[in-house]
Amino acid sequence: MGKLKLVVIGNGMAGVRCVEEIYQISPDIYDITIIGSEPSPNYNRIMLSKVLQGDASFEDIILNDWDWYKERAIRLLAGQVAARIDVVGKKVETASGVIVEYDKLILATGSSAFIPQITGAGKPGVIAFRSLEDCRRMVDASRSYQKAAVIGGGLLGLEAARGLLNLGMEVQVVQNASFLMNRQLDRMAADILKFELEKQGMRFLFNKHTERIVGRKRAEGILFSDGTRLSADLIVMAVGIRPNVELGKSGGIHTNRAFVVSDYMETNVSDVFAVGECAEHDGIVYGLVAPLYEQGKVLAKVLCGKKTEPYRGSVPYAQLKISGIDVFSAGSVNDSEAETAYQLYDRTRNVYKKVTMIDGKIAGAVLYGDISEGNTLLGYLKRRTDVSVLSRAGASSASNGGADEAAASMSDQETVCNCNGVTKAVIVKAVRSGGLQTLAQVRERTKASGSCGGCKPMVAAIIELALTGGEAEEEPRVCGCTSLGHSALKEALKHSKYSSAKQVMAHLGWNREGGCAVCRPAIIYYLGEVEAAGAEVGSNYDEAINGYGLRIKLGSGVESGSSEARRVEWIGAELEGRLELHAMPHPVSVAIVSGINGGVGLPVRDVGIAEAPAGWEVYAGGHAEYPVKQAQLIAAGLTVEDALELGVTCLLWYGDSAFYREPVWKWLERQGMLAVREKLLDPEARDELQSRRFEEWPVKAVADGAGRRGGRIHGVERSS
Structure with a gap:
């Protein structure tokens, strides 16, 4: 059979990112055609403001x-330009008459600048700020004209205004609200921003509603509804975007504000999908890059026939990209939406921080001046973390923080680049294992800071930390055969095409042919290829192929057949069933007891689930041999069902993220107990971990060898 035909309408960031993901997963499944309305390769649209401001050239923002x-x-x-879709014949026709057949179709048509129905809006001298061509028109106008007006005091309007200032024009920003960025900032942050922008030369008009654009042959100014006028030679519209959905009418594709899609980015028409700014999910259209990339990742797996968690929506956030000004905003930040949980304004450093809450959970954040805590606060917001975490983390850190300090205190698993989902650990390993030294090199390898660019200071600080050794001691090597640690090895194999340990060793620079008894099973375990592994290492490395298993010990401390004993038996059976197909990187002992005196050594087991007077409790991290470790409490006062779910999720996460032959107690110390508790107690995070069970994690090899590796339950032992 030949390859399937995939057509992507739209050469923007969302559609091409989906294609990139497809190539990582199944590079040979599709013949791909991309139809792009602009005569250029894929570029980073959100960095157009940097081009306009003179901080970057077009070549600098090309993505592919x-x-x-x-x-x-x-x-x-x-x-x-795609002009018509024939969903029956599965064809797309362009305006020039080119016809392209498809088996699968992705609509990634993006959006256009919203131009309000204002008299005179079509005059020469009135433009939008949406494309490279718009940038060129603004540059051309600056050579002939002096006065510019930007209608819109949001992110895009302020970035356009800053660019026009750099081009030597006088700039007035017209805002219909009473303060800047009124959807993202509270009044205080907006006032600080206004003061700073005024120092740069920007001028503002607030509570102004445009009646019409005045001028005979071209735009000469704006008439407002209150009768006042503003003289302007160039007028830039930056009041929002409108999804490009006209194409869908020819194909009967259901639209509301945009193409309506399911949790798997499907439209109502078979084999037609939508992603990006032209997709409407659960009533929401996203215009920021991180949600678009999240959608693209889900769609790529769907198109490659891989199991995937559904797209459940995103938490949008905003960062202003103006030289010398750092602003971060996420969630509900105004007093009408949420209560203030924490607020700080340091006038000497011009730093402002505000965190809001709803029902005791973090609901929003605004940062001005020092945005180094942005990713951390965004993580709290996504997980709906209790506001008490602010005091534990040190709520006053904004007064003495900065990217360097934030980078040093950030955990390895914390996300640095939200657009591309890159963690601190990935950046550190890229620097140390890959010999990288510059931001450009790290961006090329990991994509960190490659989209909106808001995380550049943090990425740069982490690079410096990794280069100078200011970080904690470097992770030990897997063995003497390689310079790689376990994190770097796992990352290298994450999207690899290797089919054997020998290939891995050859491509990753092993200094001993064939490796050794330490690295060979580790590679095979991370690789997860049963057939190749079996042929390569035979039965001596059964654990490498199938992973280690669980030993479940039950103890009720009460008479057999009682309700307490039956509950313990039920948990043991459920745990056995839910984890039977999952690999463990190290032998794991689990104790399930009713009453502390269950007789199965609860305090020194890897995981413990115990019934106490106030409800069920879950423990983790015990170790009976040297060094002896006492299990730590993760949660208490649970129902039996919640305790089971927590225990299962903990073991699933351990199986996914631990290093080969790393015991639970070491994994807990590396992750940090606070981070583990937060994730396991967050319902959304638990759901996400559970949904990935069979998508990314190894499952047990079946008898005919057609499956993949997996863990084994070594039986359930009962203690009277």
């Missing part, structure tokens, strides 16, 4: 150059 398409045999119809 012409060679990228050629190397992957992608047919790019640049400068072509």
